[in-house]
Amino acid sequence: xxxxxxxxxxxxxxxxxxxxxxxxxxxxxxxxxxxxxxxxxxxxxxxxxxxxxxxxxxxxxxxxxxxxxxxxxxxxxxxxxxxxxxxxxxxxxxxxxxxxxxxxxxxxxxxxxxxx
Numbered sequence: 001x002x003x004x005x006x007x008x009x010x011x012x013x014x015x016x017x018x019x020x021x022x023x024x025x026x027x028x029x030x031x032x033x034x035x036x037x038x039x040x041x042x043x044x045x046x047x048x049x050x051x052x053x054x055x056x057x058x059x060x061x062x063x064x065x066x067x068x069x070x071x072x073x074x075x076x077x078x079x080x081x082x083x084x085x086x087x088x089x090x091x092x093x094x095x096x097x098x099x100x101x102x103x104x105x106x107x108x109x110x111x112x113x114x115x116x
Contacts, residue, residue, distance in 0.1 A: 034111050046084070049080050053077060
């Protein structure tokens with residue numbers, strides 16, 4: 001009975017050729033994909049923040065003596081800086097939760113999906 005439970009009912013499954021470079025660890029490929037998506041989102045947030053700060057600075061300079069435009073430009077600058085702080089803080093929180101829950105600081109930032 002033990003032998004029946006340990007057999008794979010689907011037979012032998014070979015990995016597709018793009019995953020062959022990961023060898024016998026397809027969980028590394030999925031974890032790497034998740035890691036690249038997280039990096040892409042953080043880089044996108046940084047580029048968006050840079051463009052937003054430049055445009056807010058330009059609108060601040062172009063505001064002249066209009067207090068509503070100056071306040072709007074300051075609000076945009078403040079919100080952009082707050083968004084950058086939250087993006088950077090997400091890394092700190094992920095490392096903290098990874099250490100507390102999984103015992104590794106990079107468990108969430110560099111995920112390894114186990115095979116059951």
